[in-house]
Amino acid sequence: MSQDSLDERNGPTDPSMLGEARGEALRFAEPMKLKGRKRFLQNLQRISSSPSLARMGRVPSSSYRTGGKASMSCVSLASSSSAYGNTYGNPSQSSVGFSTAPTSVVTTPAPESQTFDLRSRIRILSHNEPTQAVTTPLTAPLPAEVRTGPKEAQPLNTSEANTNNADYFPKLMLEVVPERKPRSIDFWGEMPDEIKVHIFRFLKPWEIVRCSAVSRSWHKMCFDGQLWTNIDTHEYYRDIPSASLVRIMTTAGPFVRDLNLRGCAQLWERWTTHGQAISDACQNLEYFSLEGCRIDRGSIHSFLLDNTRLVHINFCGVQAITNHELKTIAHRCPQLESLNVSWCTHIDTKGLHKIVQSCSKLREIKASETRGWTEKDFMLDLFQRNTLERLVVAHSDIDDDSLQILFHGTEPEIDPLTDEAIVPPRKFRHLNFSRCNQLTDKGIKCLSHNVPQLEGLQVSHIINLTDDAFAHLFEQTPLLTHLDMEEIDEVTNVTLQTLAHSPCAPFLQHLNISYCENLGDTGMLPIIKHCESMRTIDMDNTRVSDLVLTEAAAQIRERDHQQVLSLAGPLDCNGNTPKIPVKVALHLTVYDCQNVTWTGIREIMSRNTEPNRSLIVGLKCFYGYQDTVNEHMK
Numbered sequence: 001m002s003q004d005s006l007d008e009r010n011g012p013t014d015p016s017m018l019g020e021a022r023g024e025a026l027r028f029a030e031p032m033k034l035k036g037r038k039r040f041l042q043n044l045q046r047i048s049s050s051p052s053l054a055r056m057g058r059v060p061s062s063s064y065r066t067g068g069k070a071s072m073s074c075v076s077l078a079s080s081s082s083a084y085g086n087t088y089g090n091p092s093q094s095s096v097g098f099s100t101a102p103t104s105v106v107t108t109p110a111p112e113s114q115t116f117d118l119r120s121r122i123r124i125l126s127h128n129e130p131t132q133a134v135t136t137p138l139t140a141p142l143p144a145e146v147r148t149g150p151k152e153a154q155p156l157n158t159s160e161a162n163t164n165n166a167d168y169f170p171k172l173m174l175e176v177v178p179e180r181k182p183r184s185i186d187f188w189g190e191m192p193d194e195i196k197v198h199i200f201r202f203l204k205p206w207e208i209v210r211c212s213a214v215s216r217s218w219h220k221m222c223f224d225g226q227l228w229t230n231i232d233t234h235e236y237y238r239d240i241p242s243a244s245l246v247r248i249m250t251t252a253g254p255f256v257r258d259l260n261l262r263g264c265a266q267l268w269e270r271w272t273t274h275g276q277a278i279s280d281a282c283q284n285l286e287y288f289s290l291e292g293c294r295i296d297r298g299s300i301h302s303f304l305l306d307n308t309r310l311v312h313i314n315f316c317g318v319q320a321i322t323n324h325e326l327k328t329i330a331h332r333c334p335q336l337e338s339l340n341v342s343w344c345t346h347i348d349t350k351g352l353h354k355i356v357q358s359c360s361k362l363r364e365i366k367a368s369e370t371r372g373w374t375e376k377d378f379m380l381d382l383f384q385r386n387t388l389e390r391l392v393v394a395h396s397d398i399d400d401d402s403l404q405i406l407f408h409g410t411e412p413e414i415d416p417l418t419d420e421a422i423v424p425p426r427k428f429r430h431l432n433f434s435r436c437n438q439l440t441d442k443g444i445k446c447l448s449h450n451v452p453q454l455e456g457l458q459v460s461h462i463i464n465l466t467d468d469a470f471a472h473l474f475e476q477t478p479l480l481t482h483l484d485m486e487e488i489d490e491v492t493n494v495t496l497q498t499l500a501h502s503p504c505a506p507f508l509q510h511l512n513i514s515y516c517e518n519l520g521d522t523g524m525l526p527i528i529k530h531c532e533s534m535r536t537i538d539m540d541n542t543r544v545s546d547l548v549l550t551e552a553a554a555q556i557r558e559r560d561h562q563q564v565l566s567l568a569g570p571l572d573c574n575g576n577t578p579k580i581p582v583k584v585a586l587h588l589t590v591y592d593c594q595n596v597t598w599t600g601i602r603e604i605m606s607r608n609t610e611p612n613r614s615l616i617v618g619l620k621c622f623y624g625y626q627d628t629v630n631e632h633m634k
Contacts, residue, residue: 193221196221197221197224197226197227200221200222200224200227201227204236205231205232205233205236205240206236206239206240208222208227209222209240209244209248223247223248223251223252224252225251225252225253225254225255225256226252226255227252228248228251228252228255228256229252229255229256229257229258230256230257230258231248231249231252231256231258231259231260231261232258232260233245233260233261233262233263233264234260234262234263237261237262237263237264237266238263241266242264242266242267242269242270245264245266245267245270246267246270246274246278249278249281249282250274250277250278250281251281253278253280253281253282253283254281254282254283254284255284256282256284256285257284257285257286257287258285258286258287259282259285259287259288259289260287260289260314261289261290261293262289262290262291262292262293262314263291263292263293264293265292265293265294267293267294267295268294268295271295271296271299272296275295275296275298275299275302276299276302278299279299279302279303279305279306280302280306282303282306282307283306283307284307284309285303285307285309285310286309286310286311286312287310287311287312288303288307288310288312288313288314289312289313289314290314290315290318291314291315291316291317291318291340292316292317292318293318295318295320296320297320297322297325300315300318300320300321300325301325301328304325304328304329304332304333305328305332307332307333308332308333308334308335309333309335310329310333310335310336311335311336311337311338312336312337312338313329313333313336313338313339313340314338314340315340315341315344316340316341316342316343316344316366317342317343317344318344319344319345319346321341321344321346321347322346322347322351323346323347323348323350323351324351325351326341326347326351326352326354326355327351327354329355329359330354330355330357330358330359331358333359334358334359334360334361335359335361336355336359336361336362337359337361337362337363337364338362338363338364339352339355339362339364339365339366340364340366341366341367341370342366342367342368342369342370342392342394343368343369344370345369347367347370348370348371348372349367349370349371349372349373349375349378350372352365352367352370352372352378353375353377353378353381356378356381356382356385357381360385360387361387362387362388363387363388363389363390364388364389364390364391365388365390365391365392366390366392367392367393367396368392368393368394368395368396368432369394369395369396370393370396371396371397372397373393373396373397373398373399373402374397374398374399374401374402375402376401376402376405376410379402379405379406380405380409380410382406383405383406383407383408383409384409386424386426386427387427388427388428389427389428389429389430390428390429390430390431391428391430391431391432392430392432393432393433393436394432394433394434394435394436394458395434395435395436396436397436397438398433398436398438398439399436399438399439399443400438400439400440400442400443400446403439403443403444403446404442404443404446406446407421407423407426407446407447407450407451408421408423408446408450409421409423418449420448420449421450423450425449425450425451425452425453426450426451427453428451428453428454429453429454429455429456430454430455430456430457430482431447431451431454431456431457431458432456432458433458433459433462434458434459434460434461434462434484435460435461435462436462437461437462437463437464439459439462439464439465440464440465440469441464441465441466441468441469444459444465444469444470444473445468445469445472445473447473447476447477448472448473448476449472449476451476451477452476452477452478452479453479454477454479454480455479455480455481455482456480456481456482456483457473457477457480457482457483457484458482458484459484459485459488460484460485460486460487460488460512461486461487461488462488463487463488463489463490464490465488465490465491466490466491467490467491467492467494467495467498470491470495470498470499471498474498474499474502474503474504475498475502475503477504478502478503478504478507479504479507480504480507480508481504481507481508481509481510481533482509482510483499483508483510483511483512484510484512485512485513485516486512486513486514486515486516486538487514487515487516488516489516489517489518490518491513491516491518491519492518492519492523493518493519493520493522493523494523495523496513496519496522496523496524496526496527497522497523497526499527500523500526500527500529500530500531501526501530505527505530505531506530506531506532506533507533508531508533508534509533509534509535509536510535510536511527511531511534511536511537511538512537512538513537513538513539513542514538514539514540514541514542514589515540515541515542516542517541517542517543518543519539519542519543519544520542520543520544520545520595521543521544521545521547521548524537524539524542524544524548525547525548525551528548528551528552528555529551529555532559534586535585535586535587536586536587537586537587537588537589538589539588539589539590539593540589540590540591540592540593540620541591541592541593542593543593543594543595544590544593544595544596545593545595545596545597545600546595546596546597546599546600546603547600548600549588549590549596549600549601549603549604549619550600550603552586552588552604552617553603553604553606553607553617555586556585556586556607556615556616556617557607557610559585559615560585560613560614560615563580563614563615564580564612564614580614581614582613582614582615582616583614583615583616584615584616584617584618584633585615585616585617586617586618587617587618587619587620588604588617588618588619588620589620590619590620590621591620591621591622592622596621596622598625601619601621601625601628601629604617604619604629605628605629605632608632608633609632616633618633
């Protein structure tokens with residue numbers, strides 16, 4: 001081809017002509033316009049599918065046929081100012097005054113047989129403009145929902161995409177997700193309050209008071225009322241300050257059910273200043289104890305007026321209690337079941353009579369060292385109600401006539417065969433007449449045939465009692481477990497022999513015959529043999545000898561053998577029987593017993609040192625032997 005032809009084809013080469021042609025397209029003769037079906041087919045031929053779309057797995061549109069020469073999958077968005085100097089495809093797509101962009105990037109390989117279209121618009125580039133491909137993308141990227149890879153992937157910038165010859169679309173790069181640091185947990189702060197309260201319940205009261213000094217939140221939690229439903233200070237009343245005790249009662253007052261202030265003498269000054277506040281806060285009490293406390297009458301009166309649900313009241317040794325307070329209890333506490341006013345020297349049976357008449361559920365009266373028990377109307381009222389199960393009137397002025405009214409009433413019907421009063425049996429389970437020196441055998445005989453449920457009887461220090469008082473009593477009390485006959489000089493071994501052969505012998509557990517100087521081996525040996533459940537025997541200052549100690553050691557050895565047979569379990573890995581912990585099965589007290597010698601003491605120590613023992617004998621004896629006995633009990 002000649003140079004003229006090339007110059008004619010490529011356009012003018014004169015610089016002046018180039019300056020005029022710069023930026024404007026050369027125009028050629030317009031092609032013939034087609035119509036109808038031919039025009040539609042020519043429009044479709046310029047569209048080619050991108051190879052990257054095939055690799056992306058995009059499904060072709062269902063509105064076009066796939067068997068033809070091309071498919072409509074990408075439309076150029078380039079304007080007439082495109083930097084491309086030529087176009088590919090069908091020349092019929094070039095319209096007058098407009099240009100089209102290629103269907104692939106400049107790096108897309110094209111057939112070598114393709115030539116420039118003479119009818120396309122040509123833009124003359126100056127010598128100063130670069131001829132390399134422009135890096136600005138000329139097509140729109142794929143939508144985000146079509147792209148492959150994770151959601152965190154972000155496309156690279158355009159300059160990096162054009163440096164790779166892999167695809168038309170830019171590469172995808174995974175964004176590095178930073179590692180999540182573990183969140184710090186405030187274990188105690190995020191814990192529910194209910195669990196915190198449950199944890200504090202495992203602490204003892206003085207430990208809770210110490211924990212209140214940790215922080216404000218702990219201070220609030222330690223004085224939560226749910227922790228103080230039961231305030232019993234008998235174990236720590238010497239260690240807790242009065243200010244903390246008042247704070248507990250005023251803060252947790254509505255939750256408190258049991259309030260035991262036994263021995264809290266440090267509250268004496270607090271009652272005058274905070275007594276009303278404490279009584280106003282504690283209005284749901286059921287058990288109230290002021291034993292041994294120094295308190296004014298006004299505070300006691302406020303407590304009794306505000307607490308109408310009281311069931312147990314213990315005012316033992318409180319000198320401020322009078323009959324007026326007892327009348328208040330009778331009117332304000334109808335649910336009362338137990339009352340202890342022992343050693344309250346300013347009361348008598350007049351105030352107790354009001355309580356008995358008003359409190360129909362009363363089951364227990366403890367009124368040691370009180371006066372007025374000879375009043376017949378009061379004793380007759382107790383007989384008619386027949387609700388008492390425990391009566392403690394030690395060191396009182398009760399006599400035989402009062403006791404006869406209490407158990408038989410007035411003018412009872414007499415059985416002609418047994419010469420016994422025909423009355424309903426009493427419900428007493430425990431009776432304490434210790435130091436009631438006005439009682440004789442006549443009064444104790446009234447108990448026979450009338451107390452079948454009796455379990456405990458204390459008649460110690462009644463100097464007028466003899467064997468005749470107990471002749472028929474033990475036969476009519478089959479449930480007797482505790483018997484206290486300390487310092488009854490007139491009782492002999494006949495009473496012990498009667499007791500050993502009575503129905504209550506297998507159930508008897510505690511026996512006190514100290515200072516009964518007429519009792520000896522004749523009465524005690526049957527007791528040791530027949531009372532299989534015996535746990536404690538106090539027989540100091542009696543005539544017992546080494547025979548009683550030897551028999552006690554033999555009986556414990558027999559009990560131990562029977563217990564091993566009954567508790568025999570599976571053998572351990574070595575083929576041995578599991579070891580049973582050692583415990584004291586019988587406590588003996590033999591102080592100042594002249595007939596007890598080293599021979600009897602040695603029998604007890606020999607028993608306590610036998611191999612494979614599980615039951616031993618606890619012994620309190622002469623102080624010269626006591627250290628040796630204690631060593632053999634280890």
